[in-house]
Amino acid sequence: MDLVVTGLSHKTAQLALRERAVFDRDEAIDMLQRLKSDASPQLLLLSTCNRTEIYAVASDVVATGQALRRAVFDERLAGVEDADKSLYTLHGEAAVAHFYRVASGLDSLVVGEQQILGQVKHAFQLSERAQTVGSLLHRLANGAFRVGKRARGETHIGHGAVSVASIGVELAERIFHDFSGKRALLIGAGENGRLCAQxxxxxxxxxxxxxxxxxxxxxxxxxxxxxxxxxxxxxxxxIVAADIVISTTGAKGTVLDARIVREAMRARDQSALIIIDIAVPRDVAPDVDGLPNVFLFDIDALNEIARRNVQLREKEIPKVEKIVDAEVQNFMRWWGSLDAGPVIRDLHAHFEAVRESEVSRNSKRFLEADRGELDAFSRTLVRKLLMGVTQRIKGYRKEDPVELERLAGLRAAFGLQESDLDE
Structure with missing residues (x-):
């Protein structure tokens, strides 16, 4: 069994194409249940506005990758010229690395964005509900959660707002510090204005x-x-009844000029007013910025802050890549340790460690002349206890989904650490 992923993202497909491939919660569960089979028993569907990807554990990654393309994307992308060129397929370690990069925010449209880790967790929960989670997918997802948490906890990849909406609010927060008791006015119904209001x-x-x-x-x-x-x-x-004004009409003419704002400021006894102009063309006349106690932030100011914050995030990319690489190798060591040989070796090592500990702890209860015999007897006992299990495990292949789960179950049941596969 191996891991395969096929999908499209903001790097390969325009928004119009990505929109056609979005799955809501019920559609995702239905798709997972329809795709589940003996050949692909473990599946995860990650669908956001910036990507739709289907991950599967399969014995034949080439055939499964092609089958996933047909099942997940053919109908939704039907009639779109060259839609197939927007799809990619990865398997093995490359698929693991891709999933971890996604969870870390490295593969996001905005590097380091916060929402993607929650979206990955949601996708895993849908897989659990669809009953398409097995030991490999469970381990893979936990590694992804750990990558996302480490990336944001150990680096500054998520620091500094980079969206116009969030930057505008952060700037307002620097002036007011506390928004409780503050009143907001939204002029226009643009999407950025909605986000700012949210x-x-x-x-x-x-x-x-x-x-x-x-x-x-x-x-x-x-x-x-x-x-x-x-x-x-x-x-x-x-404006008199507001403390924060968000303007987002994008009208051809000025919506707020100095006369309007000056009149409003007189009626509000010159108390501080923040105006966030995120419209293009600008809604607010530039000379409004010169009025006392009026703080105006336009789209250029917000974009400049966003640009600087993106640069700061990009400096953190090498640190996050190290985290991703380390966790990918951790997963691959575990994956390799599910071969029958490493499981048998680690199971024997575990029992031998327990035997040695117990013999050492109880040896003083025996005569010194008998201690050698005790040691030999305990070795024979452990060997015979493991003989039948060892014979059965020898025939297990992790290419078989049932036997893969048994090998993983043995590791989990006895708390076996992964072998050093390079030894």
Whole structure:
């Protein structure tokens, strides 16, 4: 048995193609159950906005890789010219390394992003629900979780916000420190504005108001976010009632100019106001930044911070790669140790260690003249206890899924450490 993965990602496919290959929770479970077979008993389907990948434990990785392409992708990508060129297939150690790079954030669209580890855990939970998890997949997933945790705990790969939405909120946090009691106003219904508002709500902003030229859009977004609406034709009043303004209309003309903001500031007794302009073209006139107690951050400022943070993350890549390499080798040592020979050797070594410990601990209870006989008797006892088990294990092949589980079960049952395969 070996590991094989086939899929597509942001590196090989445009968004329009990736969207067609997304599986929701129920679809993923159904696909896993339909694909499960004696030839491929262990399966994991990882589906996000940036990748869809199916991992399988199989005896024939070439045939299984082709079968997975047909089953998972052919129907969803039907009619797309050269769709097959967007798919990749890896097996063995390369598949393990790929999975660990994904979990670490190295293979993400934004290096070091936090969400991918949670998505990997969710994919594993779906495999458990579909009953497509065995010893190899369980070990592989635990290694991936460990890689993700180490990458974020031992390096700075996840430090520094890199999305416009999260950077805008972090800058606002530097000024207000605490969002409780602060009121947010969202002008427009753009996706970045929605994300920015979600970040604010996650930090316990007191209230959120949405305004838009199209009232129906404002009402829908406000309902989605749990906020209120305000009329677009009275922005002064809306700003007076806010501490943080997020503007994301992208209108051709200026939405907020110095006159509007100055009037609002007078009505709010010049208390601090943060304006985050993430629209292109800009919604807010540049001279607004010169008003007292008004802090304006536009898309260029946010992108510059994002660029610097990405550079900082990229410096951490070699450290994360070392973690990935170490964990890949740990997995491959364990995988190699499931051959019958290493299992037999480690099982005998385990019993011999127990025998030696017990003989040493109890030797004082015997006459010195009898201790040699005790040692010989205990060796014979251990050998005979293991004789039948050894004979059966010798015939096991890890290419057989049932026998693979038995070999892995023996290691787990006796707590056997993996052999040094280079010896």
């Amino acid at each position: 970040h604010l709500l996650a930090r316990n902003v007191a209230s959120l108001t949405v305004t838009n030229r199209t009232p129906e859009k404002a009402e829908k977004l406000a309902a989605d976010l749990g906020g209120d609406t305000a009329p677009f034709d009275n922005l002064v009043a809306a």
